[in-house]
Amino acid sequence: MSGGHRWARWLGPPIVIGAVALVLSQLHAGADAGGRTTPPPVGACAASPLPTDAAGRPRPDVGPGSWWTLGERLDAHGAMAGRHLAVGRGGATTFAMDLPIESIASGPVGGVVILATDGEQRSEIRLVSVAGACSWLVDTTGDVVRGAILDPLDGSVLAHLVSRATRADLGTWRFGGQGAAAIDAPQLVAPALDAGLLEGPAWVTDLRLDSTSRLLAVQSCTDSGCLTRIFDLQARATTPAILRGAAADVAQGAMLGFANGKLLTWAACPGYPCAIQAWDLATGTSSIILDRADGAAVTRDGRFLVASSDSRAGRTLRLDLISGKTVLAKGVRAGERLLASGVAATSGVQLGVDEVAIGAPGATPHSFRPVAAEVIP
């Protein structure tokens, strides 16, 4: 970790203003998806756009229906030239902007998209207001930000960094924060993975918080599977639990989310259909809770796993993770997919704790509330 310092909460130094202006100069009206035809002007937010209550605590419930999509911009040769972010709410696109290749988004939370972009020299972490069509620079770093999520407890951003020079894992750091929780300098919350735990370079590192923001899952993956470290953010001296498969055929795939003392992940499959695993946080053991799915998402409250057994046909299962009951459910249309979050995500929608995200190619993502889904007898 190098270079990061907190300077931009109020766009103080002129150099900051210049940097923000450079990025924001790329903001332009996005394609309309219906509804609004003239997006509001965009620019730098005057303050952090994360809504807070009277006590200064973030309000993640503000701005339901906010969404983002992050597509690729390819050059004439088919190589990535950058990415394209579109942000909106409901059926309307608020604004869109071109971004560098190494850009990721997460959220939205409280109507705010968490955005990390990397230039040739520095990475920036921003909070982008969907409704305000503006962005707020949380911090910059000379290292490369590979992933960033918002901690809704205090409005800070947890970001995974790699070395610009060597691409080595530099751990996960906390940036920013709201009000009294604001920090002046990034704080290490999860150190880099010990060399040797993965026999090979990490391909991706993904972050996930549980619903209380107490447990942070840091999942490191090679090109064939993953291991996950679970950090207790309220007991930082505690050694993280490590979840990993004991053999190739039980290797761990990408994370889905926390649920009732477990971490749900895909199995390490070559594609789909694929099994879904539940890893016991206390024992580290895992079991298969669904033997085949081609899409899946878990509600943040840990109550339901929603899985497609055939997404082209819209065949959707709802697993009650408390009772263990599985039913066929309506509500996900043929061709829609349950959306994954994480560093490779290409879209996201603001969700209630009992919702999951779904989307179809070319369409804006939307939420799905499994508890209210009509059950197919």
Added chain:
Amino acid sequence: MIALPRRFVVGCSAMALAAALIANAATVAHGPDPLLGTTPWGLDQVVGYQWKSGATPPSWMAAAIDAGAADVRSSKGSRAATFIRVSSSSSEIAYGGAVPCSSYGIACMNRTGVPSSFDGMWFRPYGWAFDWGTLRWCQGQSTPTTGCYDAENVALDEFGHIELLGHHQNLEDESDFQDAVVQYAARSKPRAGWDQHAFGRCDVARLQLEYALESSADRVSTCLSLATSLSVVASATTIDAGSSVRITGTFKVAVTSAAKALSGDPLSGRTITLQRRLPGATSWSTFGPLGGNSTAGSYGLTLTPSTTYDYRLLFTAPGGDGLLGATSATVRIAVIACPTTPARGAIRLSPCL
């Protein structure tokens, strides 16, 4: 999608995974690839695919994917499905866009829909950023550089998954890596196997087990060691001296559950040898090879024995054929020595009549 079994050999998980996608996957190292899923394509099925609208690959990638499909046709060694690009199909292949692969995958597929179609195959675009750096496809470079990934090899891997192939279980030292294209992790240039453009023998072994041989004369993958069955029949078991007899052998894969689709299938084009010995002798001598009959798996030889012998057929497993040797049962052909000119008035007994 493509990587590393032994990177996870140490761990605290004791998952009781038996099921599901790796059905029948009690695969020992260096055996046939495990199964991925349970639903096969039809024998010799031709599966069309098209580019996904809005995610059409650039020309260099399109050519590599099509070449991967052609590699399937030329190296499957079985009646597995073939893949060919057509103008309209519900099986779509995408370059970039909303790639549903695991975040750590450079490509992946969804075989949901088999045997009517497959749901999709996806490739991440050139320049996609991973923690370690930037994905480079070799075909997208005028001169492939160290660390690039061969798109044709990766496409062949993905088509292998769509066929029914799971990741090959390599030996600990990965000395058998090139026995399969369908691997946990593709290798980048210049590691051995990075540009392999034909299924390896353990890929082919699984395809043969599930989809049978294209022809009874095709060789069985040497990743297999299948028991065989060799039977012998003589056109007569008692003949006059000077008469001919035809010995027919039938050579098949032995009927076993392990041989799956190959179980009981005829085997042509092999060398089946006739051996004989005098009654009561213990050692056999080679008489000669049988020729192939028109019926698959059938071999024959006509001979004119001068005396009584016991006969048997022998198949000696050669290198290059994943079969175990076999020996038939024994058949005795009795030769009756009859007088050349029977004496007048003598009673002539069969078979000298």
